[in-house]
Amino acid sequence: MSKQLHAPWCWVHELDDYVQMFDLSAQDLTLKILDCAAGPSSFAAELTQRGGRVVACDPLYEKVTEKVEMKTHEMIDALMEKVSENQDQFSWHTVASPDELKHEHHGTAELFLEDFKNDKQRQRYRGETLPTLSFTDYEFDLALCANFLFDGLQRPEPEFITACIKEMCRVAREVRVYPLLNSEGEIAEEVGPVMMQLQQDDYGVEIREVDxxxxxxxxxxxxxxxxTCVVE
Ligand SMILES: C[S@@+](CC[C@H](N)C(=O)[O-])C[C@H]1O[C@@H](n2cnc3c(N)ncnc32)[C@H](O)[C@@H]1O
Structure with a gap:
């Protein structure tokens, strides 16, 4: 029987995860992308290595490198504790066990940390805190936000989530948010009110199934x- 979860999950995803979570096509990966609340994800590091155009932002990046490194390892430890206690919430097909997951997350975090250390001018890793971003209007084609808005907040409020999504829509022509679950692994009750508010305020919204x-x-x-923008 699962324990009830109320604390946020601290996922550390790699590029292949993002491709599946956000249904990213080869064409999408050529766009100018903003990864919001990117944390220790290696998406920006890996996409940059492949010649992509990506900026990652997170309040974490305002900290000195040693603190970022420490926080990254703390996040993985916290995640692994929760995963171990709630193994029935997961499909252990592509990843066979919590130990394998831990190994993968450490590998992902190492890719991120190496790239973060190399980006001394903080061009690719920007310290930014939603719901306010310093980027200019439509500076990006696509903004991605993984594991922050519905499942990453201690107390998710629809008004805050809507404000964050609108701000991402100000700086990017399209925004994708994943997942739509709360921190207990259930469909978040805020999804409906957030979608309704966005529609009322004349935003296009769609829920799309992903792999x-x-x-x-x-x-x-x-x-x-x-x-105001055209999206295919
Ligand atoms: C679980 S991590 C997500 C990491 C990454 N997106 C992934 O899926 O691998 C959540 C991140 O949200 C960041 N965060 C917390 N408050 C934030 C805010 N107000 N604006 C933007 N990011 C925030 C945290 O620093 C943390 O790195």
Missing amino acids: YQFQKKSNAMLRVWPN
């Missing part, structure tokens, strides 16, 4: 776009 299903019930993302 990523490591956490059960997590096979959907939210796409949002400002209606």
Whole structure:
């Protein structure tokens, strides 16, 4: 029987995870991308290595490197504790065990940390805190936000989530948010009110099924776009 979860999950995802979570096509990966609340994800590091154009932002990046390194390892430890206590929430097909997951997360974090250390001018890793971003209007084609808005907040408020999504829509022509689950692994009750508010304020919204299903019930993302822009 699972324990009830109320603390946020501290995932550390790699590029292949993002491709599945956000249904990213080869064409999408050529766009100018903002990874919001990117944390220790290696998405920016890996995409940059492949010649992609990506900026990652997170309040974490305002800290000195040693603190970022320490926080990254703390996040993985906290995640592994929760995963071990709640193994029935996951589909152990592509990853066979918590130990394998831990090994993968440390590998991902190392890729991130190496790239973070190399980016001394903080061009790719920007210290930014939602719901306010310092980027200019439509500076990006696509903004991605993984494991922060619905499942990463201690007390998710629809108004805060909506404000964060609108701010990402200000700086990018399309926003994708994943997952739509709360921190207990259930569909977040805030999804409906957030979508309704965005629609009322003339944003395009769509829930799209995605392939990523490591956490059960997590096979959907939210796409949002400002209606002043054309999105295919
Ligand atoms: C679970 S991590 C997500 C990491 C990454 N997106 C992934 O999926 O691998 C959540 C991140 O949200 C960041 N965060 C917390 N408050 C934030 C805020 N107000 N604005 C932007 N990011 C925030 C944290 O620093 C943390 O790195």
